[in-house]
Amino acid sequence: xxxHDGPRSDAGINRELQLSGVLSVAPDAIIAVGRDSKxxxxxxxxxxxxGYLAADIMGQSLDELIPARFRTAHATHMERFQASTxxxxxxxxxxxxxxxxADGSEFPAEASVSKLEMDGELILTVMLHDVTARKQAExxxxxxxxxxxxxxxxxxxxxxxxxxxxxxxxxxxxxxYAILGAAEAIRDxxxxxxxxxxxxxxxxxxxxxxxxxxNLTSYARPAERHGLEPIDVNEVIxxxxxxxxLSFHSDxxxxxxxxxxxxxxxAKSEDVQQAFFNVIRNGLQAxxxxxxxxxxxxxxxxxxxxxxxxxxxxIAPENLAKIYDPFFTTKGPEEGEGIGLFVVRQIVEKYGxxxxxxxxVGEGTECxxxxxxxxxxxxxx
Numbered sequence: 001x002x003x004h005d006g007p008r009s010d011a012g013i014n015r016e017l018q019l020s021g022v023l024s025v026a027p028d029a030i031i032a033v034g035r036d037s038k039x040x041x042x043x044x045x046x047x048x049x050x051g052y053l054a055a056d057i058m059g060q061s062l063d064e065l066i067p068a069r070f071r072t073a074h075a076t077h078m079e080r081f082q083a084s085t086x087x088x089x090x091x092x093x094x095x096x097x098x099x100x101x102a103d104g105s106e107f108p109a110e111a112s113v114s115k116l117e118m119d120g121e122l123i124l125t126v127m128l129h130d131v132t133a134r135k136q137a138e139x140x141x142x143x144x145x146x147x148x149x150x151x152x153x154x155x156x157x158x159x160x161x162x163x164x165x166x167x168x169x170x171x172x173x174x175x176x177y178a179i180l181g182a183a184e185a186i187r188d189x190x191x192x193x194x195x196x197x198x199x200x201x202x203x204x205x206x207x208x209x210x211x212x213x214x215n216l217t218s219y220a221r222p223a224e225r226h227g228l229e230p231i232d233v234n235e236v237i238x239x240x241x242x243x244x245x246l247s248f249h250s251d252x253x254x255x256x257x258x259x260x261x262x263x264x265x266x267a268k269s270e271d272v273q274q275a276f277f278n279v280i281r282n283g284l285q286a287x288x289x290x291x292x293x294x295x296x297x298x299x300x301x302x303x304x305x306x307x308x309x310x311x312x313x314x315i316a317p318e319n320l321a322k323i324y325d326p327f328f329t330t331k332g333p334e335e336g337e338g339i340g341l342f343v344v345r346q347i348v349e350k351y352g353x354x355x356x357x358x359x360x361v362g363e364g365t366e367c368x369x370x371x372x373x374x375x376x377x378x379x380x381x
Contacts, residue, residue, distance in 0.1 A: 029128040034121060035082070037062045037075075041125070049130055051102035062126075067100045078113075082122065087115050099128060107132050149346050172209055179205045230264035231272055233297055233304055233371075240276040241295075244284065253284060254292040262299045265371040267351045275347045278340040279308050279367050286312025286365060305370040315359040323357065344369075 029049040032041035039062060042054040050057075050065055057064065063071050097109045109128045116123040182198040182205075189195055241255060265272075283293050291311035298305050315323065323341050348355045352372045359365040 029130075030125065031062070031065070031128070032116075032123050032125045033062050034123060037078070039064075040123065046128075049101075049107075049128065050099065065099055067098055067106055070098060078124065081113060082115075082124070097128075099130075108135050152343060152346075176205075176209070228266045228268060231267050231269050232264055233262055233272070233306060234259040236269060236272045237276055237295060237297065237306065240273050240280055243273075243277055244280050256292050256294040258294070258296040260296075260298055262297050262304045263373045265304050265351070265373060267371070271347045271350070275344045275369065276306070276308075278344050279369065282340060283308055283310035283312065283365070283367070286310050286314075288312070291364075299373070302373055303370040304373060305368055307366060307368045309364060309366045311364040314361040314363055315357070315365055316361055320357060320359060 027045055029046035030041065030043045031039060031046050033039055039058055039060055042052070042057050046052075047054055063074075066074050097111050098106050099109050100106050108131050110131050111126060111128045113124055113126045116125055179202050182201045185198045186195045189198070237257075237259060241257075245253065280293065280295070287293065287310050294307075294309040296307045296309075298307075324345050325342065345355055348369055348371070354368075354370050356368045357365060358368075
């Protein structure tokens with residue numbers, strides 16, 4: 001008890017018993033303790049939640065219901081509340097509320113605590129509500145959202161792979177015919193010098209084909225299989241441009257590349273490649289058959305930034321705010337489904353990056369993607 005050394009009065013006992021009767025019908029767990037943290041009231045809701053009978057837990061310390069790792073912090077919290085002028089407080093303001101049942105299992109809870117003077121003694125009443133089901137539902141919702149986002153990212157990837165098919169067929173067929181010709185020349189020729197030259201041609205053409213296939217498989221595979229690695233942004237841009245050239249299979253594309261030396265970023269290479277692929281493709285589609293696409297990489301204020309500028313028709317102001325919306329597009333049905341920039345933003349933000357667009361109708365659009373320069377442990381430099 002408190003500063004009273006003698007037993008409680010009959011009136012106090014009757015009041016407590018009456019209070020216990022009222023609390024017994026409450027659906028939530030309600031527990032009352034004195035200054036000594038001994039349990040004085042333990043209602044039916046508390047019995048159901050914690051798995052203790054009131055007769056067994058009454059008089060025990062409240063610590064019995066708190067995981068050991070949280071007891072010190074809880075004691076400090078309660079002491080501050082007792083000394084404060086507050087009459088009640090939502091304990092959810094703390095970083096975590098966790099209870100422990102009689103069987104040792106733990107559960108998350110929302111809780112509130114209030115003060116009550118009873119015969120000169122301070123009684124603290126705690127009300128708890130088990131939020132296990134809600135937390136699980138929230139976790140499932142987050143997991144479903146992440147799964148849906150990954151599905152969109154993979155769908156955009158595979159759509160691009162389909163577009164690449166005709167260009168890749170053309171790109172691979174040319175070296176295959178050259179390999180066939182060189183092999184026939186080796187078979188039919190007698191000059192060892194020329195045979196050696198033809199053999200070297202075969203090696204070079206095979207490496208070229210291998211590079212095409214490597215880029216394609218790297219682009220198409222799901223990113224979840226691979227951990228973070230140091231990424232040279234300039235190399236990834238070069239890979240994205242190579243994929244773009246295969247996709248458009250056109251010789252009229254012009255690129256003004258100003259790729260300056262930049263520090264590595266830590267990300268997944270195939271993710272970053274997909275982001276640049278989509279942005280560069282959008283710029284080329286905006287320009288049609290005319291214009292030059294400018295690509296610049298710089299290091300500025302602890303970030304690696306890449307700017308992609310096209311000289312296309314630009315984006316109307318009323319559409320600029322919608323460009324990240326899934327399935328929003330002003331292109332024809334043959335040029336995309338409107339998920340490209342949604343995917344790009346998901347990728348960029350996943351690595352702490354920022355994507356911004358500036359556009360003027362009739363003049364063109366500039367997209368800037370910047371990533372923080374980080375150590376492998378995720379800390380900013």
